[in-house]
Amino acid sequence: MPADDRIMIDGRSAFRDVAACRDLAGLEPRLFFQRVPEGKIAKNRVHLDIHVDADRKAAEVERLVALGAQLIETHSDRGPLTYVMRDPEGNEFCLH
Numbered sequence: 001m002p003a004d005d006r007i008m009i010d011g012r013s014a015f016r017d018v019a020a021c022r023d024l025a026g027l028e029p030r031l032f033f034q035r036v037p038e039g040k041i042a043k044n045r046v047h048l049d050i051h052v053d054a055d056r057k058a059a060e061v062e063r064l065v066a067l068g069a070q071l072i073e074t075h076s077d078r079g080p081l082t083y084v085m086r087d088p089e090g091n092e093f094c095l096h
Helices: 054-066
Strands: 006-009 012-015 018-021 031-034 048-050 070-075 082-086 092-095
Touching (some): 054 092
Parallel strands (some): 048 092
């Protein structure tokens, strides 16, 4: 594997174009993310709803926008105030 396929994160070697998150107990499914050269061409196959405490939502939106996300809309028609976001690759997700 070429050296430029890897990066250092917190002193640990990691693959440049993939990331994963998992339940520390290993009981829940793992989420695996892989960068691909193709752009998004259709509706998301997976939609993430991310819970953020109400008093932190606005700050989290600002943080994500600073990282390249885009705020699409806000609504509260189905309960709590929800921010619909789009990541830099066009995938939508919600902060609720």
